[in-house]
Structure formats: C-alpha cells, structure tokens
Amino acid sequence: METTETIKPAKAEILKKAKTYVTDLFEEKLPRQLVYHSFKHTAAVVKEAKALGEASNLSGPDLEALVLAAWFHDVGYTEVYDGHEYRSMEMAGQWLTEQGYPADRIALVQETIKTTHRDEPAATELQLLLADADMSSMGQEEFFANAELLRAEWEAMLGKSYSTTEWAETQLNFLLSAKFHTGAAKDRYKEQFKDNIKQQRKLLKKTGKKAKKKEEEATGTFAEPKRGIETMFRTMYSNHMKLSDMADKKASMMIQLNAVLMSVIITYLGAKMGQTAALGSLFSKNPILAVPMSILLITALGSVVTAILCAQPDVTSFKWLKRSPQIATNRRVNLLFFGNFSKLSLDDFQGGMTEIMREKDALYTNMVTDIYYLGDVLTRKYRLLRTSYTIFMVGLILTALSFGIALLYKS
Template sequence: MEPTETIKPAKAEIVKKAKAYITALFEEKLPQQLVYHSLKHTLSTVKEAKALGEASHLSEADLEALVLAAWFHDAGYIEVYDGHEYRSLEMAGQWLREQGYPADRISVVQDTIRATHRDEAPETELQLLLTDADISSMGREDFFSNAELLRAEWETMLGKTYSNTQWAESQLDFLLTAKFNTDAAKERYGKQFKDNLKEQRKRLKKTEKKTKEKEEEATGNFADPKRGVETMFRTMYNNHIKLSDMADNKANMMISLNAVLISVIVTYAGAKMGKTAALGTIFSKNPILGVPMGILLITALGSVVTAILCAQPDVTSFKWLKRSPQIATNRRVNLLFFGNFSKLSLDDFQSGMNEIMREKDTLYTNMVTDIYYLGHVLTRKYRLLRISYTIFMVGLILVALSFGIAMLYKS
C-alpha cells in the first residue's frame, strides 16, 4: 500500500504563490516614495520571521501562517499609509480565500498581521514573532542606513522634517523604548542591538556638538570672538579706507582741473590788459566776454577751495582731562588712532593698551569707536566733495549761458 500524500507540497506552494503575488503587486502599485517600506523591507521581514519561527520550533502550520503574514503585513501600503495594517489583513484574507486556504488558518494569518499596528498589543506567539521580525532592523547592522530611508519616506509622505539633531534624538528614543518580545529575537539581535544603541548615543553627541559649533559660529559674541565678527570689522575698515582713497582721488582731480582753468583765465586776463596782444584786442572789442570769463574764474576758485578742504587731512581728537576715568573704558577715547593717543603720556598709553589686550569687550569698544570717527571724517570729505562738484557743474552751466548771451548781444 502506497503511503498517503502529505500536505507539505501544498503548503510550500501557497507560500511561493504569496511571494509571487506580493512581488508583482509591489512592483506595479507601490508608490515610489516608499523607500523604506518597500519590497526589500518585506523580503527582510519574511526572512527574519522564518528564522525566528524556526528558532522557536514552531509547528509547520504555524510557521507557514507566520511567513504568509510576513508577506502580506505591508501590502496595504499600496492604498493607504496610516492604518495600512488593517487593509493588509483584508487583502490577505481575500487572496487566501481565492486560493482555497482553510478559513481557520486565514483567521490566524489576519490576527498575526493585526498585531503589527502600533495600537494593537501582540499576545500570541505568532504575533510576538512577527512584530519582532518587523522591527528586527534595530538589531541588525543596516539599522542606520534603513533609518535614513525611513526619514526620507516620512518627509515625502507625511511632511515631517527633522534636523540632524532631532532625528538622532528620535532614533535614540526609539531604541530606548522599543524591545524584542521573544527569546529567539533577543538571542538573534541582542548583541547588535546593544552596539547600535551605543553608536546612536555617539552620533547624537557628535551631531549636537556640530550644531552647537555652527550656532556659535553664526552668532558669535564679544566674550568669545568668532570669525564672523572679525570679518565684519575687517570689511568695515577696508571699506572706509577705499572710500577715503576714492574721495582723495576725486578731490585731487578737481584741484588739478580747476588749477589749469585758473591758469588759463589768468593768462587771458593778462592778455586783455596787454593791448598789443591778439587776445587783448579781442577783449577790447568785446568787453562783454569778460562776464563768462569772470563766472568761470569764480567757479574754478570755489570748486578748487572746497576740493582742497576735502583733501586736507582731518584728525579727530578729544579733550583729555586728568580727572577722566580710565582711558581704555572711556567711550570717547580711541587708543587705536594717533589723533587720540598722541595727546597721552607714554605711561597712560601703555596702561590703556595693556587693558585693551586683557579685556575683549574693551578691545571691541575701541574698534567700534575708531570706525565711528572714521565715519565722521568720511562724511565731511564727501560733503565737501559734493559741494565742489556741484559748484563746478553749476558754474559751467552759467558760463555756457552767459557766453551764449554774449554772442547774441554781439550779433
């Protein structure tokens, strides 16, 4: 008599069909934004569930139910994100019924999937094993790479954005609060879980340190000067020097131009007084030409005087009194500028400089004061330069108008 046929081939076949069905379903309908809850995660969960089931010495029927539940536990993601577990168990029941799977075993598979929801408390051995397999990543070496995938998925699907520090803190909280339920999982993942927890603490400290350094570098303070403050002062000094050079160059240009005009006008005036000279004859016949020439002379004189005043060195100073408080802390005294410290004795100057070098607040106070007085000098320079250019512009307009009137009068 031949032995009766066992049901092993049938059971193995249902698992193969479930694998093919879920693989095709995910490849066709799973949203691309699900970079963590992908087919890879399901494959990993199935692998770990099978390993835990075998380590727990499950019966063949229970091991099959556990593996089927692992295959379907994330199937609901193709339709819904939050609460996908309930949709997953519905899809598993529908598909298993179509395959003619026993109703009582379908109920076992669905109850096992239900336990993976965060609000459900796993009770049966299958439920405990599946939940352990689902979070087995925290006890594997790929925990941190998977965590980054989950972070990216939450940002696109849920709009949750985390800074590096916030994410490191949330991952540490997860490792501290989550736990494996079964002895098989504790034995399989325990060592790597401890290593991951230790590494996560290190990463959090490192991230917090970097964040603190960036904040200090961005804000800086007077007690502990940072690159940003030093760059600000360096830039301000360079700008003041450049603006002062520009003002002096423009003033020198006006001085040279108007000096030439004055020389020419004086030459013409001398020619006018010399009756035998050709120019003198012209002025004698057309005395009205002396009007535009006089306006041009006044214009040149006014413009050159204001330009000279602009280029003239201006040294700010202060009135030093013996009863004044300490030099370095006096906001009106700038020990970094010769116009101020040249009025002090050598002892007072040395004492003030030593105090500046000891106190960072005092150093910055003197630098701010120096920039303030430089600004005053620049304000005066550019005001006089503007006056010089305005006189020159208005004078040329008047000269042109008066010359035109003179030509009309002659005709």
C-alpha cells in the same frame, strides 16, 4: 502552545500557497510608491521570523502560524496605508478560511498580525517574535539603505519631507527608543544594532557639520567668519582712505590752478592800475572786455573757495561723551577717532578702550561707527569738490562766450 520540543522549519503546503498568493497580490495591487514596504521587505520579515522561531524552539504549528502571520502582515498595504495592519488581519482571515485552515489557528494568526500596529502591545511569544522580525532591519547592515527607502516612501505617500539632518535625527531617536523583545532577537541582532546606533550618531554629526557649512557659505561668512569680517573692515578702511586722498589731491589741484589764474589776473590789473591812463584808454575803447575778465576772476574765486573748503580738515566731536555711561557700546560714539575721544578724560578713554578690547561686539560697533563717519566726511568732500569743478567749468564757458561776444562787438 507547545515549546518543549525542537521543531525544524515548517514546510507545510499552506506556507507555499501563502507565498504564492502574497507574491501575486503584491505584483498586481501594491502601489509603486511603496519602495520600503515592498515584497522584498515581507520576504525579509518571513526569513527572520523563521530564524527567530527556530531559535526559540517553537513547535511546528506555532512556527507555521508565525510564518503565516509574517507573510500576511503587510498585505493590507494593497488597499490602505494608515491602519493597514487591521486590513491585513481581515485579508489573512478570508484567505485562510478559503483554504480550510482551522478557525482557532486563523484567530492566532490574526492576533499575531495585530501586534505589528504601533498602538497594539505585544504580549504572547508569537507576537513578540513577529514584532522583532518586523523591526529586524535596525539590527542589520541594510538599516541605512532601508531607512532611505522609507524616507522616500513617506514623502510620496504621506507628504512628509525631511532634510538630511532632520532625517538623521529622526532615525537616531528611533534607534535609541526601540528595543528587541525576545532573547533570540537580542542574541541575533544586538551587535549590529549597537553598531548602527554608533554609525547613526556619526552620520548625524557629519550631516550637522555639512548643514552648518552650507549655512555659513550662504551667508558669506564661510568656515572662518572672524577672518571674513576683518577682511571686510580692512578693505572698507583702505577704500575710504584712498577716496579721501583722491579728493584732497583733486582739491589741491584746483586750488593751485585757480590761485595761479587769480594771481595772473590781479598782477595784470595791478600793473595796468599803475598806468591809469592806458587802462582807462583800453576799457574806454572796448568796455565790454571788463565782462569776461570779471567772470574769469569770479570763477577762479568761487572755485578756489570751494576747493579749500573741500580740503579743509573736518573733525567731528560730541560734547556729551563725558556724560555717556557706556562709552564703548554707544553706537554714536567712536573711540577709534581722535575727534571723539579727545573730549574724554584719560580715565574714561582708557576704560572705554579696555571694554572694546574685552568685548567683540563693542569693537565691531566702534569700527562700524568709524566707517560711517568716514563716509559722512567723504560725502561732504566730494560734494564740495564737485561744486568747485562745476563752477570752474561753467565759469570758463561763460568767459569764453563773453570774450567771443566782446571780439564780435569790437569788430
């Protein structure tokens, strides 16, 4: 290989014919899914190979061989995807033979093409220059646009699908592991290559933040999970307190109503008891009136008893709290409720509260436990309240029916 003289870019007729042949071949046979390994990529590699060859002071024949290898290095894609480099060598050899190109130069072109395969090491200067030209995109501003084209091509041809974050990681790993082999390539691409690595790192960081934000939005915690959790607890406590207050007010109303009703009935009966003869005369004339009176009295009594049970304070406690070795983290213990911690010694209570304030999980565990038992108490309250209202409703209906029957019986 002659390298002692400076040679101008090769303009041999064979190069013009090669360009025409590859252009027509790609137009006719290259799959449309190959959006990265297109004629545009081949033309870019040819351009860079010329520039690197000239910067390396290659001789005319060697520069011609390098440019020919650049034109043919991807023609194998028209027939096969994986291992296309070897098919490119064969197709280059066939075409160059038809053109009467010297056999030793054909072999040189083929050996230069072979080095573009990922498993073939580059050894000669021409191989190193073609490898650098083929990977020149990573030292150019078009790297990111070309990377997206490659991503789309892999998805279409190989079925490989990447998320934005995964692709950013893949590209960064590629840039960090890749390198240019020749001095000409390093001088030509080093600045933009370093800048691309920096930009890829920023892009990965940015996509990572976006992915995290999407994940948080999907789980409903948004940008500040702590605030969302505290709002949830605050809302749940407020709702439970309102429901408890409503239950107590309704129970109080039933107690007052039935207490008044019972007072009227008892007062009336007491007054009549003082007039035994008159009362006896009343019931003797229409004894069936005792039925509605009795039903009303029993109704009022049953309703007021269940209402009182509903309004009665319900304090849950656990005698075994004192023997609990880890009070604050026990899921069944609620140090925020006096019914639990009143059974503890002051030292145990202070120790448990200190642990709660120090550990977020312990605090949330106790708050969840507190809400659970509030719900348990509310369930009992509303069950008794419903029973009280049901007794009162059914009792009034039976009283009205029995009184109507009594009137009909009297008439």
